[in-house]
Amino acid sequence: MVKPVLEVKNLIKTYGRVIALDGADLELYPGEVLAIVGDNGAGKSTLIKCISGAEKADSGKIIIDGAEVSFNKVQESRLAGIETVYQSLAVAPSLDVTANIFLGREIRRGGLFGQLSRMMDSSLMKKDAQKYISSLGIETIQNINQAVETLSGGQRQAVAVARAVAFSQKIIILDEPTAALGVRESSQVLSLIKNLQSRGLPVIIISHNMPQVFEVANRIQIQRLGKRAGVVTPKTHDMRDVVAVMTGALKLEQKDQTLNSVT
Amino acid sequence: MSKKSLESKQSDLTEFSSSISRIQIIQSYLHRYPWLSSASVLIMAIFSFSFFNSNFLTPGNLSLILQQVSIIGALALGQTIIILTGGIDLSCAAISVCCMMIMAKSGMGDPYIENDGLSIWLAFPLGIFIAALAGAFNGFLVTKFRLPPFIVTLGTLNIFIAITILYASGRSILENEIDPFLLELSNILKIGEFVVTYGVILMLLMYVFFAYSLRFTSWGRHIYAVGNDPEAARLSGISVNKVLMSAYLVAGLIFGLTSWIMIGRIMVASPNVPSDYNLVAITAVVIGGTSLFGGRGTVFGTLIGACIVGVFQNGLTLAGVDLTFQVLAIGILIIFAVTLDTWVRRVKV
Numbered sequence: 347m348v349k350p351v352l353e354v355k356n357l358i359k360t361y362g363r364v365i366a367l368d369g370a371d372l373e374l375y376p377g378e379v380l381a382i383v384g385d386n387g388a389g390k391s392t393l394i395k396c397i398s399g400a401e402k403a404d405s406g407k408i409i410i411d412g413a414e415v416s417f418n419k420v421q422e423s424r425l426a427g428i429e430t431v432y433q434s435l436a437v438a439p440s441l442d443v444t445a446n447i448f449l450g451r452e453i454r455r456g457g458l459f460g461q462l463s464r465m466m467d468s469s470l471m472k473k474d475a476q477k478y479i480s481s482l483g484i485e486t487i488q489n490i491n492q493a494v495e496t497l498s499g500g501q502r503q504a505v506a507v508a509r510a511v512a513f514s515q516k517i518i519i520l521d522e523p524t525a526a527l528g529v530r531e532s533s534q535v536l537s538l539i540k541n542l543q544s545r546g547l548p549v550i551i552i553s554h555n556m557p558q559v560f561e562v563a564n565r566i567q568i569q570r571l572g573k574r575a576g577v578v579t580p581k582t583h584d585m586r587d588v589v590a591v592m593t594g595a596l597k598l599e600q601k602d603q604t605l606n607s608v609t
Numbered sequence: 610m611s612k613k614s615l616e617s618k619q620s621d622l623t624e625f626s627s628s629i630s631r632i633q634i635i636q637s638y639l640h641r642y643p644w645l646s647s648a649s650v651l652i653m654a655i656f657s658f659s660f661f662n663s664n665f666l667t668p669g670n671l672s673l674i675l676q677q678v679s680i681i682g683a684l685a686l687g688q689t690i691i692i693l694t695g696g697i698d699l700s701c702a703a704i705s706v707c708c709m710m711i712m713a714k715s716g717m718g719d720p721y722i723e724n725d726g727l728s729i730w731l732a733f734p735l736g737i738f739i740a741a742l743a744g745a746f747n748g749f750l751v752t753k754f755r756l757p758p759f760i761v762t763l764g765t766l767n768i769f770i771a772i773t774i775l776y777a778s779g780r781s782i783l784e785n786e787i788d789p790f791l792l793e794l795s796n797i798l799k800i801g802e803f804v805v806t807y808g809v810i811l812m813l814l815m816y817v818f819f820a821y822s823l824r825f826t827s828w829g830r831h832i833y834a835v836g837n838d839p840e841a842a843r844l845s846g847i848s849v850n851k852v853l854m855s856a857y858l859v860a861g862l863i864f865g866l867t868s869w870i871m872i873g874r875i876m877v878a879s880p881n882v883p884s885d886y887n888l889v890a891i892t893a894v895v896i897g898g899t900s901l902f903g904g905r906g907t908v909f910g911t912l913i914g915a916c917i918v919g920v921f922q923n924g925l926t927l928a929g930v931d932l933t934f935q936v937l938a939i940g941i942l943i944i945f946a947v948t949l950d951t952w953v954r955r956v957k958v
Contacts, residue, residue: 400844421846436844438837440904445830450846452827464826493641 349412350375351548352397352517357406359392366392367403368572372550374517379539379549381559384569385592390552391433393569394519397550398430399423410516421450427515433522433552435506439495443487444468444475446494447509478512479504482538499526507535511542518542519550524558536562556585568592639953643898644910646949650896650942651917658924665927668802675809678919679870682912683812684890685897686819687744687863689911692894693823694856695836695903696751696758701864702886703769704743709868710777712736713878716788729788737865743769744861751857752850766887773880781879787872794873808870815863820908832856836903892939893918896946900954917942 354372358365367389374380382390395401397408399417408415410426417423423430437446448471454460455467475490487501494502503526510518520539524532532555539562542549553559559566560580568575568591575591576598590596639646659666684701691698716732727735743765750761784792794808823829831852834842839849872878897914899906918939925935 419846419848420844421848424846430844432844434841434844436838436841438834438841438845438904440837441830441833445834446845449830449834449842452830454827464828466825466827466830468825496637496640 348375350409351411353407353409354393354397355407355409357393357396357403357408359389359396359401359403365572367396367406369406370569370572371574372397372567374548374550376548377543377546378564379543379551379562381563381566382550382552382569383554383556383559383566383588383592384575388569388592389572390569391521392572394430394521394550394552395432397423398428398519400430400432424451424513428517428519429510429514430519431503431506431510431521431523433525435502437494437502437506440493442493443479443490443497443505444472446505447471447475447478447512449509451513474512475508478508482508482511482534500528500531503527503535504531507538511538514542514547517548517550521552522554523551524553524555532558556588559588560585570594636953636955639949643900643906643950643953644913645898647896647898647910647913647917647946651913651920654917654920654924658920658928662924662927665924669804670923670927672804674916674919674923676806676874677923678915679806679808679812680867680874681886681889681893681918682915683815683863683867683870684886685893685911685915686812686815686908687860687867688890688894689897689899689906689908690819690823690832690856690863691758691860692891692899692901693832693836693903693906694853695839696853696856697762697891697901698747698857698860699759699762699887699891700743700747700766700769701860701890702882703766703773704740704861704864705868705871705886706880706882707743707769707773707776707868708736708740708865709871709878709882710773710782710880711739712791712868713782713787713872714777716791717782717786729790732788733790733869736868737862740865740868741858741861744857744859744864745854747861748854748857752853770880777878777880779880781877781881784876787876787878791869791872791878792876794870795876796873806873808873811866811870815866816908816912819863823908828852828855833904836905838904889918889939892943895950896942898946898950900950901947902954905950905954914946 350373352372352374354370357367357370359367370389370393372393382393384390392401396403399420399422402418415426438449441449453467453471455463455465472490479487479490482504487497487504494505497505503523507520507523524535527535536558539549539551551562563580565577565579566588567577568588570592578588578598587596591598655666664670684705688698688701712732715727715735716729717726726732747761747765750756751758794806794811796807798805798807798810823832831842831847834845834847835849835852843849871882875882893915894911895901895914896917897906897910897912899910921938922935925938
């Protein structure tokens with residue numbers, strides 16, 4: 347049996363009296379696209395924030411490649427090779443596209459000069475940023491010297507996705523990556539996800555868009571009330587079943603769950 | 610509907626959109642170069658004042674304006690860094706005055722108990738250290754207890770003023786009592802007909818240094834990112850508290866050096882140095898096009914803003930206008946600058 351890249355066990359996270367995660371579990375296998383779906387307040391975003399170190403869980407385990415980890419800040423999950431596109435996109439509006447892509451990991455000039463002056467290598471970063479943006483196939487961003495606030499919602503999302511894709515080494519997490527995108531840009535992001543999968547990079551995607559989820563996902567995890575309500579595959583279940591589980595109208599039998607089926 | 614009326618409607622529409630876009634072009638330019646509007650205000654002000662008074666545009670008077678600007682300009686530099694992070698420092702001048710008294714008094718000693726005081730090589734670094742400490746204290750309260758910078762620095766403004774007066778025993782230290790090293794920045798350098806004090810040069814050097822740091826180092830970039838959106842900065846892997854702390858600490862250092870410029874300019878160390886410097890420094894930053902909401906602005910703009918304040922004060926004085934009108938003019942400028950900033954931030958291009 348294939349070992350999971352990422353395992354989350356019994357994660358609990360509360361905000362005061364609000365219980366966001368009530369013993370959430372998750373397994374992510376190499377090379378798969380795992381979709382997480384659920385109603386509002388089901389704890390999807392909190393779950394991925396705990397994985398990426400943006401939030402600290404009250405209790406529970408996060409295991410990467412068999413070793414338990416504990417991320418206190420985003421920097422630590424990045425070092426472990428996990429990149430996340432947050433729902434809020436986490437971009438700095440007044441900075442340009444290049445600055446946003448390299449935010450928090452600016453490249454300094456080499457040599458003694460770079461050490462003394464602490465000067466950033468702007469031309470190198472610009473070149474790389476251009477490469478990342480064009481490799482996404484999203485040509486709508488003409489000028490990477492543009493401030494992000496002058497971009498449309500879809501273009502901003504493209505910047506956030508490009509940043510995550512460029513630096514991800516092990517796992518990539520996308521929270522509503524197509525929410526602000528048009529039809530054409532959405533399909534570009536979807537083909538990008540398939541592309542990542544073909545590179546062997548496992549992807550976690552949160553989405554409300556069922557057709558998209560069924561198009562890209564290998565497995566679909568359904569969150570309900572801060573827990574995993576079940577895991578299905580697009581082959582064995584249809585959208586109606588998923589929505590029924592999401593809303594609590596249907597309970598999955600244990601034998602129906604395809605927890606360990608890896609494509 | 611006939612074809613003709615359709616066509617005329619269409620041309621109306623294109624005309625409408627082109628007039629919109631012209632305003633939008635101005636808006637987007639101001640958006641990209643926030644100092645443009647302040648630079649044009651400065652040029653217009655210089656032009657009109659020289660029109661009213663022939664003495665205004667003489668090298669002597671321009672040198673005087675620069676000297677008058679040196680204190681406000683230096684304070685406004687530290688203020689800019691804090692405002693860029695989305696904060697504000699109401700205590701900036703109080704830190705400088707406190708530092709000035711420490712340097713002057715500890716260096717002088719107490720004649721009543723026949724104490725020679727510290728060597729200036731101890732007194733000077735001590736003053737700067739206290740200023741940095743004061744800045745760090747502001748930063749500590751802002752980051753550790755998550756208090757609004759406005760409230761924190763309103764409190765520390767009063768604390769620093771009180772400490773200064775208590776330490777100075779309410780007494781000023783006169784020129785002949787002050788260590789000559791502290792008055793070093795009053796020396797002048799003649800460039801042609803222009804007379805520049807060392808204080809002005811120190812201020813300009815600090816501007817160059819921080820213009821570089823904010824533009825070309827990752828520290829500067831993180832300052833802007835934190836001012837833009839602290840949560841986004843955190844999710845982007847920036848240690849927001851460290852950045853904020855460094856901003857307040859660095860500003861404290863700048864306010865410390867400002868006190869050196871201050872002594873050189875007013876030639877006396879007094880705990881009662883006008884505390885409206887606090888607000889004038891913020892005025893210079895705002896007029897210079899830096900957004901009070903953080904994340905947008907340049908130190909170059911602040912330098913222009915400080916010059917505008919100086920030019921208005923000097924020009925209106927030369928024109929024989931009552932001091933109250935200077936205050937009025939500065940007030941109008943502030944409202945104008947903030948209105949412009951609010952408009953520019955709504956840019957949609």
